[in-house]
Amino acid sequence: MFKELNPLLHSELRLGIMSILISVEEADFVFIREKTGATAGNISVQIEKLSEAGYIEVNKGFLGKRTRTVCKMTQAGVAAFEDYVVALKSYLDVKQ
């Protein structure tokens, strides 16, 4: 009846990060912070989890002299996001 909701994506902040990255293709830490409105600590933790899962790729470099962390989605991330949307529909499409 109901499909399982990937717990890694079924989290408000991680879903927000994935949502940004699926449309932008590349976003840095500050951009994600501004778009989500979450604290840096929280974002740092969630980015790490998404990265560990192989859903996003994280690159740490520099923009001028400042550090810059850039994230982009992997193919596995796109697939997981799409699966999550399909699973969600099993909960939302209640009236056909």
Add this chain to the structure above:
Amino acid sequence: MFKELNPLLHSELRLGIMSILISVEEADFVFIREKTGATAGNISVQIEKLSEAGYIEVNKGFLGKRTRTVCKMTQAGVAAFEDYVVALKSYLDVKQ
């Protein structure tokens, strides 16, 4: 950018319960247990939370000699569910 996801609904099991109740209009504990596949303990806790929030109404009665707990959604529950769906779309409608 992103709308807040009602944390009471953004939970796999509670969302499943709400999803059942929005289409069935009335469902008993056993039916919910069978449809969701969750344990009775978990369901009991989550039904209580939805009830406390005023999203569902819980009636305890009998079916023959056996106890029977019947749940049905309230108008507040319907509204909350609809709001949740709208909020979710802000995360999912990433490509227009």
Add this chain to the structure above:
DNA sequence: TATTTATAGTTTATATTGTAAACCGTATTA
């Protein structure tokens, strides 16, 4: 008619998770 098994649910203890405060290192400004 005791005793076991099944049913319907609740209580609780534990594990997991989310979150922000506190922190670190570097750069800029006063």
Add this chain to the structure above:
DNA sequence: TAATACGGTTTACAATATAAACTATAAATA
């Protein structure tokens, strides 16, 4: 050179989800 800002990480704590253990009654069985 002291203070402030920026970009992030670590951690401690709070909140949450979950199942195991339990209660109460009914039905089956020996």
